[in-house]
Amino acid sequence: MKMLINGRKVDARDGRTVEVCNPVTNERIDTIPLATKDDIEEALACSKTGLEKWREVPLKEKEKIYERFFVLLKKHKRTIIETLMRESGSSIRNGLFQFQAIPDLFRGYLETAKRYDGKVLVPGTENGHDGKTENDLQLVVHEPIGTVLAIVPFNAPLMLFAYKVAPALSAGNSVIVKPPTSNPLALLKMVELMWEAGIPGDVLQVITGNGSLIGEYLVNDPRINAVTLTGSTEVGIDIATSMAKRLSPCALELGGNDPFIVLPDTDIEKAAKEAVAWRMNSAGQVCISPKRFIVHNSVLEKFTQVALEAVKTIVMGFDMDIAHELDLYIEKDFSELEPGKKMVMNSLISEKAATMVEQQVRMTIDQGAKLLWGGGRHGSFFEPTVLGSVTKDMDVARDMEIFGPVMPIIGFDSIDEAIEIANASQFGLSGCVMTNDWQLGMRVARKVESGNVVINGTGTYRNMMQPFGGYKMSGLGREGFITLGEMVQEKTIIFKGFLSP
Template structure:
């Protein structure tokens, strides 16, 4: 598959390519160009004219483009879903969730843009620099920031692409997309459909290749006016430093080590079902999946047995036939896929799986007991439950495990649970289980994270609400109500507009 630059599908200027392989069996899914500086320069130059062209298109015409895009997406969803699953090793549920959410994301941001209509300030509220404002019209308007660089991660690639590209386009910006190197094909396919629907080829472009090289080169260029990134904290801090030197904005959705707190009065069976499923879903490769299970000691043994029973229902997807699965479930609502009978998908790469394997071994060396799992087979990690975990271990602080690993740490008091939850430098999401709503609200307010769910899992994400983290989990927010992060405010003043001559 080729890059998308200035309305053309192109190879790298030096002809270099990168293989895209399926982590289930290592089979070749496709190839992508490894972009050069010359390729990036073409995209940057095109984005300047592309932004102006896109900004000039009225919202009603953008809505017609979106209507056509939704039709094209429906026509091509089978092919896209198959590619999503094969190139990332994604679970079918995850793939369906992404495909089914795309139209809502683009539609929601465009509807929100219709309400960014500016406002008039009441004249004469306070003195201006000349001591008078009562005769002046002060108009607050919103304009696009320019060109937005969207750096997309491997997990939920097309949905997280939409969370970046949809608001940027709705606000009138041009977008240059850097898809994940491991699984970029579906993102490219979606962008081609947007072109086909009517988005100018200079407005939306895709650059593929080495993430570090491309991210650095584009972020440093003055023609990039904002960056939106989902990725590791290390990469996020690096991009923030680059953008700070330009005094340009960036929105960063980074790592997390989310607490899952079970109080002594919790609905234990519901907590087991929710916690075990969401920790193992997508092989644990979800930024807001629960990662630290902080369980009241009176329930710890029963909770442990419950999640161990759940892991027995998980089937390893070593022989996953994505073509057959897509054919079978293509038109099923993703939310209807049962919790039981989960098929464990692989991690995105063998390198990622080896990292998780090492983290499990490190935690065991620190004193934890591997109750089940812990073994790696290629890109697969068996569902793993760790007992005898203590609050001083790395896994209960800042070692985020991006894999199907469920550590259980006991506590005795509410204060202790909160101390364990807040001892991490991360603060993306979290949850607390209790039948006492007052206690739940008290604890939710005390947990240092961008979102907390009471009697549910921190994976709850509504397209409307402002999504993002505290501390090292990022800065900025995503969600329909945060469209303003893709815009800049301008005040236009007409002196003496109201003065009678």
């Protein structure tokens, strides 16, 4: 496929490409251009032209464009989900989950934009600079922030594209998208449909290729007015540093090592099954999936046993028939394919990613953990894995995020110790506490240092209305309908003496 720049599908200026491969079979699916600096320059230049046009398009016209896009999206549903599955190695459930969220996200952010109607300040509340403000009319209005760079990760490219692009476009900004190099094809197909629906090609553009080159070049260019990223903490720090030098905003959703706290009064069997279902979902490649299982020692053995029984039912998806899966489930709602029921383990995004998980598991075992189940790598697949005898001083119990299907189980004796273990990480994205005592659950939730804590459910919880984001090294800013303000800037316009008699 080609890049989408200035309304045209283009190759790189020097013709260089990179292969996009199916991580399960290693077969080449397609190629994408490796963008050059000249390609990036063209996108930056025309984004300003696009911005001036798009900011003047009324919301009612944007709404018509979105609705045309949804019609096209539905028409091409199977192609987009199949492409996503083949380039990502992901499950049909993951594809449906992402796909179904897109219309709701665009509609929701547009409806939110309709409510950013500004305000009139009450006149005469204080003297002001000249002591004569009682007859001044002060209007506070919202304007687009400019050109937004949206950096999209591999693990949920369609949904996280929507979380970034929908608010930016609805607020009147132009957008340059940097998709994941490993699996950009479904996203590219979707943007082509958005162009077809009526979004100008200089308003929404996609640049493909080397992430470090493209990201560094764009982030350091003053024509980029804001950055929204889902990615690693290391990359987020670099972006925050660059943007700070020109006082430009960035929204960063970064790493996490989310605690799953199990108190002894809860339904242990239910908690363990929930833990397995949501840890193993999408092969563990979910930012807010539980990653550290902090279990009271009085129920540790039972929790571990139930978890092992659940893990042993998971089937490896080495021979998954994607066409057959699509035939069976393409018209289903993703919620009908509940994690944990006849779970088939999909591959990780690449063999490199699976190898990283393998190394992290070995490191944890070398530090004293016991391998209770799994631990094997098969190409880009990694077996569902349970680690016992994990102690709070091990790397995995603190700052080593394993982005794969691995359950490290850590025992504790007191509530204070559980909170201490949960907060010992530099990360604070999400988390949960399982207990039958709602007041105790609330007390624990208030003390856990993360942007999201669920009582009696997993931290894998994201509602479009909530201000989603993390504490500490898990990021800056928030995503969600109520945070459209991150994509606009406020201006006060004063009519001096307008209210004079």
